[in-house]
Every structure is written in structure tokens, then in C-alpha cells.
Amino acid sequence: MAFDTFYGNNSLKDSISRQIYTGTLSHAVILEGEEGLGKKTFARLIAAALLCAESEKPCLECISCKNVLKNNHPDVLFYETEKHTAGNFKIETVRQIRELAYITPNQADRKVFILAEADLMNTAAQNALLKILEEPPKYAYFILLAKRKSAFLETILSRSTVYSLMPVSDEQAVQAVSEQLSGPTDEEIEKCVKLVGGNIGAVIAGLKGNELLRASEKALEIANAVCESYEFELLKALAEFEAAGTKALLVKTAEALKGVFRDALALRSGSEVLMQINAECAERLCSLFTKKQLFALMEVSEELKRRLAKNMNQKLLITWLSAALKKAVEY
Numbered sequence: 585m586a587f588d589t590f591y592g593n594n595s596l597k598d599s600i601s602r603q604i605y606t607g608t609l610s611h612a613v614i615l616e617g618e619e620g621l622g623k624k625t626f627a628r629l630i631a632a633a634l635l636c637a638e639s640e641k642p643c644l645e646c647i648s649c650k651n652v653l654k655n656n657h658p659d660v661l662f663y664e665t666e667k668h669t670a671g672n673f674k675i676e677t678v679r680q681i682r683e684l685a686y687i688t689p690n691q692a693d694r695k696v697f698i699l700a701e702a703d704l705m706n707t708a709a710q711n712a713l714l715k716i717l718e719e720p721p722k723y724a725y726f727i728l729l730a731k732r733k734s735a736f737l738e739t740i741l742s743r744s745t746v747y748s749l750m751p752v753s754d755e756q757a758v759q760a761v762s763e764q765l766s767g768p769t770d771e772e773i774e775k776c777v778k779l780v781g782g783n784i785g786a787v788i789a790g791l792k793g794n795e796l797l798r799a800s801e802k803a804l805e806i807a808n809a810v811c812e813s814y815e816f817e818l819l820k821a822l823a824e825f826e827a828a829g830t831k832a833l834l835v836k837t838a839e840a841l842k843g844v845f846r847d848a849l850a851l852r853s854g855s856e857v858l859m860q861i862n863a864e865c866a867e868r869l870c871s872l873f874t875k876k877q878l879f880a881l882m883e884v885s886e887e888l889k890r891r892l893a894k895n896m897n898q899k900l901l902i903t904w905l906s907a908a909l910k911k912a913v914e915y
């Protein structure tokens with residue numbers, strides 16, 4: 585099957601592949617999806633398929649395919665913003681793209697423009713882009729990548745075909761990540777997948793820093809310590825955060841902690857836990873505390889996030905946290 589190096593999204597891959605074979609792919613494609621789902625990777629694969637002369641498109645073996653995937657093909661032009669902030673996809677860049685689009689391809693018979701973070705264009709830039717999307721040269725294709733299609737003007741959307749990338753299954757995510765990272769164990773990968781779901785990029789990012797995993801473990805440790813009516817456990821769980829350089833971890837832990845308490849509260853209210861990794865701890869919290877206490881715990885994690893954002897002294901913050909968690913469950 586075409587695009588089989590790209591995990592999941594089977595019907596989307598089928599549909600695009602069919603359109604490439606029949607020459608019916610829209611000259612303006614919007615690939616929509618959260619960060620980490622592989623928009624750039626998939627856009628390059630589409631570009632490779634558009635340029636590949638073999639019967640299986642993209643074959644990934646021919647010189648053209650290889651150069652496209654290495655970002656080294658003169659007829660595949662890739663654009664990304666410098667600052668990754670709103671409005672940072674500049675109108676000057678769009679004008680440059682427009683000029684280049686009217687120059688015929690160098691080697692291939694098609695020319696593909698990949699506009700990563702196209703949703704960071706302001707209205708003026710989008711209007712400039714619209715001019716070329718309205719009447720693109722026969723050989724030119726534009727692949728616009730965006731977190732959400734809602735960032736685009738109606739006029740852009742009406743000229744484009746929108747495709748949404750979806751997270752893959754947990755099993756596929758585990759397989760994909762273990763192929764790409766040699767460091768983490770299968771168990772670590774599975775844990776991280778349970779935490780962030782089938783977003784392969786997010787799992788890899790989490791494992792690389794390993795902070796996400798550590799933060800979730802830390803949050804479970806703190807939540808379990810709250811279950812022990814023994815203050816020492818809580819102090820032990822929080823001790824790590826008294827050291828310098830642990831703020832980033834604490835920020836992630838605060839978020840994960842909120843998730844644990846939220847899941848326990850959901851369980852108390854008869855719903856299901858959202859994150860598998862929290863299940864055991866959420867059940868424990870749920871069996872020990874009332875809805876009111878669980879709500880108070882969640883409030884503490886919210887307040888922790890707010891206080892962290894204010895850059896308070898971390899030692900004082902930890903002292904406050906320990907007291908606030910105890911107070912929430914009143915032991």
C-alpha cells in the first residue's frame with residue numbers, strides 16, 4: 585500500500601493515493617492536525633508521490649523520492665516560520681512563493697510548495713496566497729499545514745481540499761516509537777503512549793526529555809502520598825522539587841497531578857478515567873475521599889499551576905503545596 589511507512593490514517597492515505605494516480609489531487613491541499621501527528625512527514629510523502637515516476641508512488645527508492653525526503657529536491661519547496669507565533673508566516677514569504685510558483689519546475693514535471701504552519705498567516709498574507717490558489721500553474725501544488733483549518737479565510741478553504749490527520753492506535757504508536765527511538769524500554773514507551781495517546785510525535789518528544797514520564801510518575805507518587813495519612817510520605821515525594829532546576833518538571837507534574845485528581849473525581853461521579861495510567865491511583869483516591877475532598881485536591885493543583893506561572897520562590901511553594909494538599913483532605 586502507498587504511504588505504508590506512515591502509520592494509521594488509512595482511509596486518508598487511500599484517498600490521496602487514488603487521487604495522485606488519477607491526477608485528480610487538488611492543487612491546494614490543507615493538512616490539518618495537532619502538533620506531533622506527522623503533518624510535515626506526510627506532506628513530504630505526498631510531494632514525493634507527486635514527483636515519483638515509478639508505478640508505486642512514492643516508491644521511496646528512486647532518486648527523486650530520496651531527494652524529496654531529504655529536503656533536497658529543487659522542485660519541492662518547504663517553508664516554515666522562524667518564531668512559530670501567530671502572524672509569523674509573513675506576506676513577504678507568500679509573495680516569494682508566488683513568484684517561484686510561476687517559474688517552471690527544474691527537474692520534475694511538477695512543483696510542490698509545502699507551507700508548514702500556514703495557519704500562522706495573517707489576513708493580508710492569506711489574501712496574497714489566495715491570488716495564486718485561485719489560478720495556480722498546472723504543474724504547481726500547494727500543501728498547507730495547520731493545527732486547525734478554522735485559521736483560514738473562507739476564500740482559502742473554498743479553493744482547497746481539507747484532510748485531517750488523526751492519532752494512531754496505541755499499538756501502532758508503540759510500534760512506531762520503538763522503531764524510531766532506541767533508548768526507552770517498551771514499558772516506558774507504553775506508559776508514555778497511555779499518557780498522551782496515539783500522537784507519535786508527542787510520545788517521542790515526551791520520551792526524549794523523559795520529563796513527561798517523570799512528571800506523571802511524580803504526580804502518582806504525590807497522589808499516593810496524599811492517600812497515606814502519613815505526612816512523611818508527602819514530604820518525601822515533594823523533596824525533589826526543593827532542588828534548583830526542577831521548575832520545568834514541577835510545571836509538568838502540576839498538570840499531571842490535576843489529571844489524576846480530575847480522573848478520581850470523574851470516577852466518583854460515575855464517569856470513566858480519561859488516562860489509563862491514572863486508573864489505579866484514581867480508584868484509590870476515589871475509595872478514600874469524598875467528592876468534596878477530591879474537588880479540593882483538584883483546586884490545589886490548579887492553584888499550584890497559577891502560583892508556578894507567577895514565578896514564586898519554589899521552596900515556599902513546596903511548603904505551601906504540602907500544607908494545601910493536607911488541608912484539602914483534612915488529615
Ligand SMILES: [Zn+2]
Binds near residue numbers: 644
Ligand atoms: Zn520514487
